[in-house]
Amino acid sequence: MNHGDNGHPFLAVHRLQGERIHALLKSNNVLHSHISPVEHEGDFIAFPLLDVDFSASLKNDISAITNLPVHVIKRIPHVMDEVDPHTRLQSVVKDWLTRLVSQKQSPEIQPFIDALPKKWERLGELVLFPSGSFSQEIWTAFSSEDRSELWRDIASVLNVTSIGIQSPVANDAVRSSQATVLRGTSLVKFIDHGIHYEFDAAKVMFSSGNVTERRRIGAMDMSGETVVDAFAGVGYYSFPMLIKAGATHVHACEMNPPSIDGLVRGAEANGIEDRITVHQGNNQESLPKLKRIADRCHLGLLPSSEAAWGLCLQALKSEGGWLHVHMNVKEEEISDWKRKTIEQFQSLSDRMELGFTIRGDHLERVKWYAPYVRHVVYDIECRPERS
Ligand SMILES: C[S@@+](CC[C@H](N)C(=O)[O-])C[C@H]1O[C@@H](n2cnc3c(N)ncnc32)[C@H](O)[C@@H]1O
Structure with a gap:
């Protein structure tokens, strides 16, 4: 999902159907909670999406309400709600844990929220969290599907396509990076002070x-x-x-x-x-x-x-x-x-x-x-x- 200059993906529907579509997107966990819905082309309202790959049943449910196939996904420039990225990270992780932990009867979630990384490094479309982040058992105990849903949501609220975990720079002559990618790609491109850099952040340090x-x-x-x-x-x-x-x-x-x-x-x-x-x-x-x-x-x-x-x-x-x-x-x-x-x-x-x-x-x-x-x-x- 691209959040760059092309804008963020939104589902635009007629405002008369807005309330029902909103509830449907929310219950299917594809509604982006940190971007506000926007008015669109007069009578339409556009809802920000976490993911554009809808399940067949969600597509059917949406079509049943709108009487249209779901082809109304638009990329619209947006303004992320005025919440700082740390709060967005905490809130998206809390939502995710609350949803899954209640099903699996795992321990109290607040300590894990408190232990979330407070800083990270951004290289273009990749956010690298400090080494050791998300390594406690609570994270590793979930299925890979559940975790990939979390990585997707985190990438989305931090407005990047990729996330990974930094490891200490290897003690070798070439000072290799040992970063691991949780979602997306480690190939980064960015401009720093007017200068382009392009490299594989999983292989070299920056x-x-x-x-x-x-x-x-x-x-x-x-x-x-x-x-x-x-x-x-x-x-x-x-x-x-x-x-x-x-x-x-x-x-x-x-x-x-x-x-x-x-x-x-x-x-x-x-x-x-x-x-x-x-x-x-x-x-x-x-x-x-x-x-x-x-x-x-x-x-x-x-x-x-x-x-x-x-x-x-x-x-x-x-x-x-x-x-x-x-x-x-x-x-x-x-x-x-x-x-x-x-x-x-x-x-x-x-x-x-x-x-x-x-x-x-x-x-x-x-x-x-x-x-x-x-x-x-x-x-x-x-x-x-x-x-
Ligand atoms: C640590 S990096 C530079 C990092 C940089 N100072 C920064 O700000 O991010 C040093 C580079 O020197 C290279 N290097 C180390 N020993 C070398 C050698 N003997 N000959 C050529 N390159 C070498 C490594 O592969 C690495 O890419």
Whole structure:
């Protein structure tokens, strides 16, 4: 069911039949409770639907009232009633539990309502609930038909086509996503700050929490620059650098096939495929082929991008440039880490005889990664000694 620009599905009937049709839709659980019925083309009233796949008997019952086959389903732009999404989620789950629990004599439902997720991540038409949501026995005890009815209703009140559950990002090199889909599809397309992203959210992670950093990087002036993105993912930073910051070209290193897929699709959606070169495979092999070509290198890997530090220094042009180094650092150790990092880059440059003087510039605290641990980005300038 599409709730996008095409509008929401409504069943339009003559107002004289409105009361009976309303009761019928309600008793068959296909009436959407958070969208108001609307007046339609003069004498008609249109009822918002949860589902357009009516059972044969419901179709018959409707036809018996209206004397018409049910072909009057229209998509009408709507305004969701002024209830916040958390209340809508609670109320739809409560309705569903009340309906089923009374039949199955299950325990009190209020604790389960109280335990519903209070926040979630939205990626286009997909809502991802935090890991562990809907995992208690009460949810798993219901039949898959009952649960798929609930997922349908939840998607509907949150105004998306798909819902899933987030899992912790895998502790593997490619930082895979392990999200599971409850309804719909994990293939997402969305626009963030004017930039298109397209990828499979069940296979790759996308940290919405890094939005401030994506905007900060996009707000820099990179006009005329060649940039190396050592950990490109699905273009989290490559795209803002090209589209917002005005970089001329990005060399995007990425080794995870589903991420490469998203990177290529996103580049096409943004119309920048000519300005990005994707280097597939481990950057330990691709970066050595990018010596002395870059004005800037982006090193966006957590918990640490250290394995690529020397290779990124080597990728900078002889006139030097900038590095953006991501790292997870304990808050109390940040100043120590800054000093050591500059020393480390300086000694790498000296050992490789690159002739740079390394200078730490701004340190951005992006977000809390864990208690006491910050995700930081250190902007580092590297210039030839004589300058
Ligand atoms: C964690 S993602 C970037 C996430 C991003 N920082 C965000 O804001 O959502 C890092 C990417 O680097 C890739 N990667 C990790 N190690 C790599 C390597 N040695 N060579 C190439 N790509 C690598 C992973 O596959 C992943 O797509």
